[in-house]
Amino acid sequence: MPFVFKRDDGSLDGTSKRLMDVLASWLNFTATYSNKASDLEWGKRDENGTWSGILGDVHRGRKHLAVNYLTVTDQRAQDFDYSVSYYNEGFGLALKVPPPLPRWRSLLYPYTSEAWAALVGVVLVVGFTFYLLNLSRSRFSLSKSLMMVMRGMVGQSVQRVPTWWVVRIFLGLWWFSAWVLDISYTSNLIAVLTVPTYPSRIHTIEQLANSGLRLCMLDYGEFVPEALATSSDVILARLGPKLDLVPIMSSLEYNGEEACVERVLAGTHVHTETFSYEQILYIEMGVGEEVYFLKEQLYVGSLAFFFRKNTPWKYKFDAGMRRLVEAGLVHKWYSDIMDEFRRGIRSLIPSLCNSKQALFTLAVQPNPKRPYLNLKDSHKPKSTQVNPIPGNLVSCSGSVSSPEVMLVSSAQTLHYPQVSKIDELQT
Structure with a gap:
């Protein structure tokens, strides 16, 4: 998913499936799908150079084309041909x-830890400065000086204001600063209580x-x-x-x-x-x-689609896939399928093993007299026949180890479409 998967009615769908449907209609071949490799593996190369899984089937000639979630890597490029990227x-x-942090901790969230540390430091400095200013003119102890400063922070009044005008100005400036801090804290607290606070992600x-x-x-x-x-x-x-x-x-x-x-x-x-x-x-x-x-x-x-090394008809797939990608159809199919899932309006059966993994193989033998239709001959009203090879025509694996298999015992006779159909695709 979402490149190859099964729907409730048993039909296959997906971005790769729709891409192959268009190519099959254009090149006039029939595709048969299966969803497991012969050894039930995904596919990797061992130290002896032997490939396992679905790529191994392609490499050994049991299958001729692998599609779905296969990315181009240096190792794969050494032993396979691959199509244009789609x-x-x-x-x-x-x-x-x-999860949201505990609600009681919301009292601390309006300020960061650095801001709280700075605020505590400011309160201590202001309280100690207030104590020194009153040291020679009143009997304010250090604790009372700190309490006087803290009252401004919590909006409480004081019973007696020092008489010295320097201390009064100092205290007034502090109260104004505390009032600004109170407003900012209250505003931030309302925002925090309105929207739950989550830890950093x-x-x-x-x-x-x-x-x-x-x-x-x-x-x-x-x-x-x-x-x-x-x-x-x-x-x-x-x-x-x-x-x-x-x-x-x-x-x-x-x-x-x-x-x-x-x-x-x-x-x-x-x-x-x-x-x-x-x-x-x-x-x-x-x-x-x-x-x-x-x-x-x-x-x-x-x-990309992966082919056996030196597959002569790969360029036909490249031509069609390049047009579909450049036209935006592949992205459109992908977006439609993903939107279907997100809306929950879907009828999909998850594959038994990562239905994104699929094998798609093609076994055809072209007519040696004219093996492939030349796109430059689009003005000639002819069709080209492709002779089949006995065996599986196409196999598509929706998962690596799923037991479901759909194979064709013998390939059908294939014909390329009339040139007029190619003209329509070019248009």
């Missing part, structure tokens, strides 16, 4: 909204790294744990030892994300997950109002 996103950070990754909070993440094979552990960035390196991985539990509705959510609500952890999916997750679980998300994200990357 969206930029990273891993979000969800924190618990701190964490707003940056640097503040998070310096805090006592730990990170929590579902262990589905993403690159983030290794990247944090080996990061050369000082701030990110501090987060690596703080990361706690929770195991996948397919028996749970959200496949184990519940464990991280519980830790966030307990105030001990920060939940890291792909930004869009994480927002939807907390909305789906009914605790969206109890958390907030940092504006900063971890490892913001470019989402």
